[in-house]
Amino acid sequence: MKNRYILFLTPIALLFAVSCGKKGKSNAELPPTPVNVAEAKTAEAIYYDEYQGTVTALNIVELRSQVSGFITGIFFKEGDVVPQGKELYEIDRRKYVAAYNQAEANLGSANANLVKAQKDIDRYNMLLQNDAVARQTVDQAQAAYLSSKGDVDVAKATVLSAKTDLSYATITAPFTGRIGISQVRLGSQVSPGTTLLNTISSEHPIGVDVVINEQDIARFYKLKQSGTDSTFKLKLSNDSAYNEPGKVLAIDRGVNNQTGTVTVRIQFPNKQDVLKDGMSCVLQVLNSESGNRLIIPYKAITEQMGEFFVFVSQDTIALQHKVKLGPRIGANVVIMSGINEGDKVITDGFQRLRDKGKITLGKPAAAGAPAGGAK
Structure with missing residues (x-):
């Protein structure tokens, strides 16, 4: 019985060994994937952060x-x-001219009464010294003088009011x-x-209002103190560039406690009257991290569940690297971390690659074609 089991298991073991051998041979014989590569280089990367803005007159x-x-x-x-x-x-000025003329005439009459009242006081004071007039009469003359003086003041105010109304016409x-x-x-x-x-x-100069998060306030205060001619640029609604430099004119007094934002006003020259009050535009603010940065073609990037990767060629294999992206600059992208200068990133043919997959430099296979070409 024991010998019978041994005889039965032997063919199964032989079949398993043959199967594994064929599978290993199949993997070993998979042809390398043709790819194109580009070298990661350090270059001058000038890029801007963008804020939606509205052109506003500084005086309206x-x-x-x-x-x-x-x-x-x-x-x-x-x-x-x-x-x-x-x-x-x-x-229509006619009634205001008439009111002004009447006020001037009333002032003249009030001045005449004041002069008469002053003369009456002088006369009664002289008679009082000679006991030729009652003290009561002198007091009445004094009161009449003060009343006339008040009438002059009222007349002057009426003239000023009438003159103001006439000017408003x-x-x-x-x-x-x-x-x-x-x-x-x-x-x-x-x-x-x-x-x-x-x-x-007003049109020259003119302002652009943008709304920023409160986390950016310190940055804009620094830019207000030390902003250069290249710090602020504008992109108009037709995607054309406005080639005049701007500067921070004002930062609003406080933060909106509901949105956590604050308004910043950037001033631009506008001698050619290109910017109009109410226009929409995009304010471009020079990023503080601009400078010499590592740059690769953007088409080398793959995304997996919100994370970004590139394949780097190392001899005959492709190694997958997770990278942190900076801003896009045309057809290129800034790499903040993940690869080094001089690394050869795969730009074409990586669609079927896996980490440590075999590669060869050459024209990548067309989409949908077998990696090894048609048989």
Whole structure:
């Protein structure tokens, strides 16, 4: 019985040995994968962090009337740059001119009464010295003088008020800037403080507002103190670059306790009027880690579950390395850690590779083709 078991197991053992031998021979005979490589090099890497921004005028004013009336004059061309002090609108001046003239006349009358009251006091004081007038009469003259003096002060205030209203009837540019489309026309009736006439805004220089996280506040304070001409750049909504340097103008007084953000305003020159109030743009801020960095082609990167890897050629095998990526620069990417300068990273043909897989330098197989080529 024992001999029978031995005879039965022997063929099974022989079959197992033959099978293993064939499998090992198959693995050994797998052809190496053709790949292309590129050398990891250290080069000057200048890159920028990006923030969504909005162009904003540093000075913008809504023009509203401070007196009521009808528009009788418009003295500008819509959309033009107007100098400070230029007359823009005129409101019917007639009643304000009349009020001013009446106030001036009342002031003249009050001054005349004051002069008369002063003379009465002088006369009564002289008579009082000779006991030729009652003391009560002198006191009444003194009171009349003080009353006349008060009337003069009231008349002067009325003149000033009338003069101010008359000046409000002509609306001038508070600063040099570009004026918009008029919201009223000739003959329109305006009310004080409510009717919007127009809006004027400064254009040179101009600001760009961005919202940053509170963790970046210290960085922007440092940039405010030591920012260089290349620190800030702009990319416009059409992806064109705005080739003027900027600087930090202001950092808002506090952090929004709901969002944990703060607004920063960057100032840019705008002599050519390229930037317009309200435009959207992207603010590019020079990254402090710019400089000599290790760079490889971005196409060498593979991603697995949120982590990034490259294959490095070492003789005839490919070794997989986990890497930490920096920013992309065109077709390349900065490598912060994981490989060294001079390493030859595989850029093509790594799709079927595994760690320590065999490779050979050459034209990679086409997608879907066997690694060893067609038989």
